[in-house]
Amino acid sequence: MIYNSIVDTIGNTPLVKLNNVTKGIAGTIVAKVEYFNPGNSTKDRMAIKMIEDAEKAGLLKPGGTIIEGTSGNTGMGLALAAIARGYRCIFTMADKQSQEKINILRAVGAEVIVCPTNVSPEDPRSYYSIARKLNKEIPNSFYPNQYDNLSNTAAHYETTGPEIWKQTEGKITHYVATVGTGGSMCGTAKYLKEQNPDIVTVGIDTYGSVFKKYKETGIFDEKEIYPYLTEGFGEDILPKNVNFDVIDLFIKVTDKDGAVGARRLSREEGLFVGWSSGSAIHGALEYAREHLKKDDIMVILLPDHGTRYLAKVYNDQWMKDHGFLETRAFGSARDIIASRNGKDSLHTVNKATTVSEAIRVMSREGIDQIPILEHENFVGSVHASSLLERIIQDPQLHTKTVYDVMDKPMLFVAPDSTLDVLSSLLNKDNKAVLVRDELDKVHIITQHDVLKAMSS
Numbered sequence: 352m353i354y355n356s357i358v359d360t361i362g363n364t365p366l367v368k369l370n371n372v373t374k375g376i377a378g379t380i381v382a383k384v385e386y387f388n389p390g391n392s393t394k395d396r397m398a399i400k401m402i403e404d405a406e407k408a409g410l411l412k413p414g415g416t417i418i419e420g421t422s423g424n425t426g427m428g429l430a431l432a433a434i435a436r437g438y439r440c441i442f443t444m445a446d447k448q449s450q451e452k453i454n455i456l457r458a459v460g461a462e463v464i465v466c467p468t469n470v471s472p473e474d475p476r477s478y479y480s481i482a483r484k485l486n487k488e489i490p491n492s493f494y495p496n497q498y499d500n501l502s503n504t505a506a507h508y509e510t511t512g513p514e515i516w517k518q519t520e521g522k523i524t525h526y527v528a529t530v531g532t533g534g535s536m537c538g539t540a541k542y543l544k545e546q547n548p549d550i551v552t553v554g555i556d557t558y559g560s561v562f563k564k565y566k567e568t569g570i571f572d573e574k575e576i577y578p579y580l581t582e583g584f585g586e587d588i589l590p591k592n593v594n595f596d597v598i599d600l601f602i603k604v605t606d607k608d609g610a611v612g613a614r615r616l617s618r619e620e621g622l623f624v625g626w627s628s629g630s631a632i633h634g635a636l637e638y639a640r641e642h643l644k645k646d647d648i649m650v651i652l653l654p655d656h657g658t659r660y661l662a663k664v665y666n667d668q669w670m671k672d673h674g675f676l677e678t679r680a681f682g683s684a685r686d687i688i689a690s691r692n693g694k695d696s697l698h699t700v701n702k703a704t705t706v707s708e709a710i711r712v713m714s715r716e717g718i719d720q721i722p723i724l725e726h727e728n729f730v731g732s733v734h735a736s737s738l739l740e741r742i743i744q745d746p747q748l749h750t751k752t753v754y755d756v757m758d759k760p761m762l763f764v765a766p767d768s769t770l771d772v773l774s775s776l777l778n779k780d781n782k783a784v785l786v787r788d789e790l791d792k793v794h795i796i797t798q799h800d801v802l803k804a805m806s807s
């Protein structure tokens with residue numbers, strides 16, 4: 352058979368039994384391996400559907416430009432569809448995304464604009480805002496908005512759901528997927544629950560995202576939002592494609608557990624998958640260990656391919672630098688925090704604080720640097736020495752707000768980060784790092800703390 356173009360090969364991905372990572376667990380656990388799509392991710396399905404629906408609705412006309420805020424995979428799907436149908440693509444992307452993803456999009460002809468990660472979605476610099484602005488400015492442009500465009504959910508309702516139902520001969524009992532825009536979880540879950548309402552659906556969320564708390568309490572809690580490393584899922588907004596009625600429960604997975612999970616799928620199953628697939632497997636196994644029974648069949652959607660994470664999850668040095676590969680030769684961030692006997696408190700200032708007030712706080716507390724908060728989010732930092740240096744050049748600086756002059760936010764590191772990792776991260780550009788403990792309390796670690804711990 353000859354396909355008319357590459358986009359006609361989207362879908363019909365295989366379902367593969369997991370044999371090793373599942374040892375000791377009752378029931379059958381299988382993976383829907385979405386990297387078999389031509390753009391190597393599940394997002395191809397909704398990308399082509401959003402374009403087809405927009406063409407039908409007259410929103411996208413010949414010669415038009417597609418503009419989207421994407422973490423990479425949707426961009427790839429849109430770029431393939433754009434080539435097949437003759438459109439131009441411009442994508443805005445958060446700067447935490449891997450360089451590979453940016454390069455891949457450029458390789459398939461898209462223009463990519465990289466925007467800061469640690470700003471609120473309403474901030475004019477965010478990748479959501481920039482995409483909207485370009486859409487207003489460029490004539491004959493179409494902004495698919497994968498978050499709120501229900502063609503996203505429909506694509507999975509029409510393809511992923513029926514495929515899984517057929518491939519398991521209607522025997523599926525549990526469906527597990529990460530939740531970003533929500534399309535791959537909710538479209539599939541809606542279809543499956545219509546066939547059999549007893550199917551249990553488990554959404555995988557990250558620490559730093561709002562979904563789990565919102566599902567459990569109905570509260571959109573901004574305190575749940577903080578920077579995390581995993582790419583592609585978890586959100587600081589409630590996209591229209593997330594239909595909480597078809598997700599029975601959420602499990603949160605840490606950056607580290609996701610990264611380790613991806614490496615396990617590669618090594619133990621030969622499935623060379625991306626980071627979020629590792630998060631999906633970690634959460635799924637956590638649930639399965641407790642709840643799965645002998646005759647149950649759990650299907651886990653694995654969203655994308657490992658090539659996009661070669662510089663991160665599949666790079667041992669990167670894993671060590673982030674405390675994800677444990678080498679406990681020295682102590683760890685956790686030991687430094689424990690040595691304070693609960694007496695440490697993190698000093699912060701709000702973004703509207705003036706430079707002179709921030710300097711007063713630092714000198715009163717005897718600290719050299721301070722993180723800057725906007726609605727509980729860590730959006731930047733200032734350092735006494737660099738502020739003083741700049742005030743000498745510009746005496747008016749002290750009346751400005753810290754937001755006007757701030758440096759980038761301090762890095763968050765895992766509590767298990769070892770002293771050698773901490774010392775490699777602390778340098779002239781990063782004077783301190785932050786650690787969020789299991790009780791959600793944030794601690795600061797400076798070069799001085801690391802030196803003290805190494806010499807004790």
Ligand SMILES: Cc1ncc(COP(=O)(O)O)c(C=O)c1O
Pocket residue numbers: 392394422423424425529530531532533534535536582583584625627628654655
């Ligand atoms: C790598 C990766 N994992 C998970 C997801 C989440 O999928 P969805 O947007 O369908 O919720 C995405 C979406 O962009 C992704 O790119």
